[in-house]
Amino acid sequence: MELTSETCTLVFDALEQTHDTIFITDADGKIVYANRAFEDLTGFTRAESIGRNANILKSGEHTKDFYDKMWNTIRSGQAWSGRFINKRKDGTRYMEKVRISPLKNAKGKITHYISVRHDVTHELALENQLVQSQKMEALGLLAGQMAHDFNNMLTIIIGSMELVKEDLKEGTIGMKLTDDILKTSKDSANLIKQLLVFARRQDDEKAPPAADLNAAIKDSQTLARLLGPKIRMEYRLAPDLHRAKIAPEQLTQVLMNLALNAKDAMGGSGTITIATENFRGDPDGDRGLPAGDYAAVSVSDTGPGMPADIMEHVFEPFFTTKPKGKGTGLGLSIVYGIIKRLGGTILVASEPGRGAAFTIYLPKA
The missing domain is CATH 3.30.450.20 (PAS domain)
Structure with a gap:
């Protein structure tokens, strides 16, 4: 025809x-x-x-x-x-x-x-975000329950050792062993506290007031000294940045964990850039954020980057690519827990050979 x-x-x-x-x-x-x-x-x-x-x-x-x-x-x-x-x-x-x-x-x-x-790029990104969110929620519930149980046991151990210590003399082997047990127990309690941050089980915490993120970032610029002379810090802060509800000390903790992670990824030398911008969420956009205004803070590095199979796990507690004994694998999971608890989102973008960028999106206050 x-x-x-x-x-x-x-x-x-x-x-x-x-x-x-x-x-x-x-x-x-x-x-x-x-x-x-x-x-x-x-x-x-x-x-x-x-x-x-x-x-x-x-x-x-x-x-x-x-x-x-x-x-x-x-x-x-x-x-x-x-x-x-x-x-x-x-x-x-x-x-x-x-x-x-x-x-x-x-x-x-x-x-x-x-x-x-x-x-189908956008569709798969949304599917992956949903799967990741569900997986992290399940890990959070498990981590929270484990942390709660361990915390109770450590409280008993620490209290008991404090009582034992009262009957011991300074300089004795018993006193030294007791101090070692107390130090290890308190270190363990600190790890438990970090797990609770990831699990978002600190229900008594009050919502922080709206904060000037740029000002908080400027106040935390002392972290450059902590990172060492081989790390170059760059700041690209957008004027008129939206205010967001996050305590300055929380933002400092987030930036410190991300910066230390970047330093390790770069092998101790390179450039870390902290940038801010206002962002408009679009559920149909490539980032899948709900509609609304956000203050975005990104921490990027000039390191080797990471493949997709590593990116899938970076926010999981105890996941680390470092040699045994070189890290707890809790830094990024703590960041994830803080941002999620504040109603925000954190995304990572990376390719082998192109560094990595972690971007936090906090709803406009």
């Missing part, structure tokens, strides 16, 4: 106006047609992409075996469906659901392939 010019125009308009990316390649993979959505998603204009191989979108995230299986499927005349992590012209990555179908001529020979793609 031959199509009328009117029908051809209708089909072309549909291809151009759909929000899904559609492009056609020849049998060797060279692009011969790309719709408007292709330009919007990839950043490549049609003039730049037509005549070039579709591998201009390759991100390096997939193996040769992955592509071989795809090609074997479509060259056999079958359609292939799956997911790609591809790369835009500017180097940023995105995830898309893909269906590639072979196009045959009247003799049944495959001459072209049509690829229909749907960007």
Whole structure:
């Protein structure tokens, strides 16, 4: 059946106006047609992409075996469906659901392939946030119950050892052992306190007043001295930053933990940047924040960055990539607990070789 010019125009308009990316390649993979959505998603204009191989979108995230299986499927005349992590012209990555179908001529020979793609980057980010939130909530409940039970036991141990100490003489072995037990018990109690921060079980804590975050950050600039001379600190503070409900000492604790984490990631030398900005939340945006105004504080470093499988676990209590005995793995979970308790959100962005950035979003007071 031959199509009328009117029908051809209708089909072309549909291809151009759909929000899904559609492009056609020849049998060797060279692009011969790309719709408007292709330009919007990839950043490549049609003039730049037509005549070039579709591998201009390759991100390096997939193996040769992955592509071989795809090609074997479509060259056999079958359609292939799956997911790609591809790369835009500017180097940023995105995830898309893909269906590639072979196009045959009247003799049944495959001459072209049509690829229909749907960007699912935002959907997956929201799914991951939900899964992460549920996992952290479960860990928080477990950590809170364990911390509560251990705290009760440590209270008994510390109280008992204080009574024993009253009957001992200074300089004796018994006094030394008692002091060692008390010190270890109090150190353990401090770890329990940090776990309680993560678990958000300090219900008697009053909501802090609205704070000037820029002023609090300036007051905490002494942390540069604590980080050592090999760490360079940079500050990019936005004027007229929204006020947010966080106690200055809480913000200092958050910044200290993030800065120490960045220092360790950089191997003790590099640049840490603390920046602030006003941010408008959009549930449909790439950060998935509820609608509203936020004060954002970011701590970024020039370290080696981290892969996705590490980022998935960074806020979990006791998770650490440091050698045994070099860290408790509680620093970032404490930050997470503080920010969540204040109704905020903390997100991490990183890629191997590009450093890491932790950004806190606190609702405008």
